[in-house]
Amino acid sequence: MAYPDDVDVFTEKLNKSQTGRDYVVEERIAIAGGYFDGLLRHDNINNKTIRVYTGPRFTGEEIRNYSVSFPDATPWRRIIRIFTAAPEVYVTYETPGDTVEADDINAVQVSITATQTEVERYKASGQIDGGSFTREV
Numbered sequence: 001m002a003y004p005d006d007v008d009v010f011t012e013k014l015n016k017s018q019t020g021r022d023y024v025v026e027e028r029i030a031i032a033g034g035y036f037d038g039l040l041r042h043d044n045i046n047n048k049t050i051r052v053y054t055g056p057r058f059t060g061e062e063i064r065n066y067s068v069s070f071p072d073a074t075p076w077r078r079i080i081r082i083f084t085a086a087p088e089v090y091v092t093y094e095t096p097g098d099t100v101e102a103d104d105i106n107a108v109q110v111s112i113t114a115t116q117t118e119v120e121r122y123k124a125s126g127q128i129d130g131g132s133f134t135r136e137v
Contacts, residue, residue: 008111011041013098022046022094026056029082029089036082042095043076049094050078054086063089074101 014023029036047068054060066082076099082089 008107008114010108010111013100013104014042014095016097022049022096024092024094026090026092028056029091031082031084031087031089034083034085036080036089038079040078040080040091040093042093043078043098045078045093045095047078049092050080051092052082053090053092054084054088056090058092060090061086 014025017023023042025042027041029038050066050068051058052063052066054063063082063084063086065084066080069079069081071077071079080091082091
């Protein structure tokens with residue numbers, strides 16, 4: 001689907017913890033065809049804290065058939081490959097916080113530009129009354 005049908009979704013970044021303690025994060029990941037291969041949402045993950053279960057909060061079956069790696073250009077990111085017949089898994093890990101990089105800002109700029117384009121397209125379509133959007137009640 002093209003924009004605007006496929007709306008951009010951004011993961012909230014975690015600032016460095018003010019308490020000095022790591023954040024504990026749990027991600028729900030959908031498994032398709034017995035396999036998932038992708039980036040975890042947050043950065044600077046302590047690999048030793050990664051756990052994968054079929055249920056939330058360390059419930060269900062523990063999945064041990066996974067691997068973790070990192071991209072050479074962005075070693076603060078983590079790629080996880082999970083192999084399971086379960087339809088979804090929950091990955092728990094600890095992180096001191098995220099690293100905001102140029103790619104994050106570029107993604108926001110692309111989203112803003114797409115939104116501006118759609119607003120201009122809508123304005124040009126003639127569906128605006130007196131400078132404001134019309135709305136049926």
